[in-house]
Amino acid sequence: MKPARYLLLPWWIAQLPTGAKAFSDNPIIGSPLLNRWGLHVARVRLAGMLAGVRRKRLAHLVSAEDRAAFDRDGFVLTRDFLPADLFADLKRQVLAHVAPAREMVQGDTITRRIALDPAALAAMPAVAALVGSARWRGLMRYVGSFDSEPIGYIQTILSHVSDAAPDPQTALHADTFHATVKAWLFLTDVAEDEGPLVYVPGSHRMTPQRLAWERDRSVRARTSLDRLSARGSLRITPEELPALDLPEPQAFAVPANTLVVADTSGFHARGASVRPSVRIEIWTYGRRNPFLPWTGLDPFSLPGIAERRAPLAWSIRDRLRGLLGQPWSDAGLKTAAAPAHPDGTVP
Numbered sequence: 123m124k125p126a127r128y129l130l131l132p133w134w135i136a137q138l139p140t141g142a143k144a145f146s147d148n149p150i151i152g153s154p155l156l157n158r159w160g161l162h163v164a165r166v167r168l169a170g171m172l173a174g175v176r177r178k179r180l181a182h183l184v185s186a187e188d189r190a191a192f193d194r195d196g197f198v199l200t201r202d203f204l205p206a207d208l209f210a211d212l213k214r215q216v217l218a219h220v221a222p223a224r225e226m227v228q229g230d231t232i233t234r235r236i237a238l239d240p241a242a243l244a245a246m247p248a249v250a251a252l253v254g255s256a257r258w259r260g261l262m263r264y265v266g267s268f269d270s271e272p273i274g275y276i277q278t279i280l281s282h283v284s285d286a287a288p289d290p291q292t293a294l295h296a297d298t299f300h301a302t303v304k305a306w307l308f309l310t311d312v313a314e315d316e317g318p319l320v321y322v323p324g325s326h327r328m329t330p331q332r333l334a335w336e337r338d339r340s341v342r343a344r345t346s347l348d349r350l351s352a353r354g355s356l357r358i359t360p361e362e363l364p365a366l367d368l369p370e371p372q373a374f375a376v377p378a379n380t381l382v383v384a385d386t387s388g389f390h391a392r393g394a395s396v397r398p399s400v401r402i403e404i405w406t407y408g409r410r411n412p413f414l415p416w417t418g419l420d421p422f423s424l425p426g427i428a429e430r431r432a433p434l435a436w437s438i439r440d441r442l443r444g445l446l447g448q449p450w451s452d453a454g455l456k457t458a459a460a461p462a463h464p465d466g467t468v469p
Contacts, residue, residue, distance in 0.1 A: 138151070141300060141410070141412055142354075143299055143354025143355075144352070144354045145343035145354060146349075152343055154341045154344065154345065157340035158341050161340075162299070163333050163336055165299060166300070167328065168413065169299060169413060170300070172413060172414070172415060173267040173301035175415065176268060176416075177264055177267050179417050180267070180269060183260030183263055184198075184260045184261055184264045188261065194323070196322075196323065196324060196327070196388040197321055197323075197383060199374065199382050201377065201380045209378070212246070212309075212404075216246060216249065216309060216458060217402075217458060217459055218457070219236070219245055219458070221236045221245075221456070222236070222454070223235065223453040223454065223455070223460075224451065224452060224453060225450070225453040226450050228289050229286050229288050230284050230285065230288060230289060231279065231281045231283065231291070231317075231392075232283050232462050233277065233278070234277065234278040234280065234453065234458070235275040235432075236456070237432035237436075238275060238429065239430060239433050249404065252307070253406070261381075261383045262305060262383065265301075265303040265385055266302065266303030266385075266409075268408065268410050268417055268418070270423045271423035272303060272407055272408035273408065273431050274432075275432060276402070276403075276405070277404075277458075278401070278459070279317055280399075280462045281316070281395040281398060281400075282395060283462040289392060290350060292392050292393065293391060294320070294358050295350065295351075295389065295391065296325075296358075296386070296387050296388065296389055297355055297409075298354060299336070301387055302385065302387055303383065303385060303407065303409075304384055304406070304407045305406045306319060306405055307380075307403055307404040308377075309378055309379075309403055310378050310402050310403075311376075311378050312374065312377075312380075313399075314373050314375035314393070315393075315394070315395065315396045316395045316396070316397065316401070317392055317393055317394070317395035317399055318374050318376070319373075320373050320391045320393045321374070321388060322369065322372070322388060323368075323372055324368060325368055326387055326388035329367065331367050339351065363389075371390075371391070386407075400459065
């Protein structure tokens with residue numbers, strides 16, 4: 123390590139009690155020696171314990187049935203989440219909505235997002251009613267373990283838009299080392315061979331086998347793991363699951379109007395698609411500092427702020443592109459179902 127880098131030591135230490143996850147960016151978080159001694163596992167254990175405490179405080183927000191499903195599987199799946207007439211209204215409003223879109227290319231796949239900002243929610247009252255409903259809000263908070271508003275988008279997955287390498291999201295992975303929530307309300311039917319969401323049931327639990335696996339990966343992260351694992355999103359192969367006493371991944375081949383809310387510290391992926399396909403969904407995610415003992419006190423969840431976070435984040439990264447990078451390209455005004463650019467790139 124160059125001597126000048128030691129000036130960053132206070133910053134690296136300050137990241138320990140946060141959600142910082144990249145082994146490759148922080149020599150302390152990524153230290154093979156410290157992780158052999160148990161640093162990473164200690165962070166995982168403490169974050170998991172605090173998530174359990176917070177969820178107990180939020181348990182009243184969800185039904186006993188949903189709590190049992192989540193505690194067992196790491197996700198809650200609900201078919202026919204909305205009454206048929208309300209879902210029809212929501213789908214019609216979403217597919218007709220024209221708004222500023224952002225797109226990201228990963229391998230042969232384009233992910234398109236349209237922010238659920240104030241203008242979008244005003245134009246789509248059915249979506250506003252959905253994200254403001256008691257059951258939706260309760261599931262987001264219980265699974266995410268915080269009384270916080272998630273960030274929402276209309277998301278479109280366009281697969282096989284080019285002859286590039288496979289989409290890296292098709293590899294089983296954990297988003298991070300601590301509890302985090304993502305939700306998908308599918309607006310289109312999802313076939314088993316057209317890029318369904320995949321999740322390994324029960325993989326959100328930090329069992330002794332999982333902790334041993336985490337320790338091994340943390341020791342090797344900076345030297346022998348792939349780039350995304352080194353960044354803190356650890357990859358795992360299906361062949362490794364039995365050693366962790368985990369079942370085969372479950373693919374969510376489901377009809378439209380199915381909601382899945384999951385803790386994506388569990389292993390999940392985007393299933394492979396055997397042909398060009400389009401998946402459209404209301405998609406949200408929430409992630410806070412996992413070492414906070416309280417459930418609320420989130421200023422970014424306040425009305426007037428919460429719904430502006432997505433465009434604000436895009437704007438900040440646009441301005442600080444050289445420092446932070448910006449994987450989300452401005453795609454102009456689009457609908458969720460607009461076809462991909464003819465050459466498979468983002469214009």
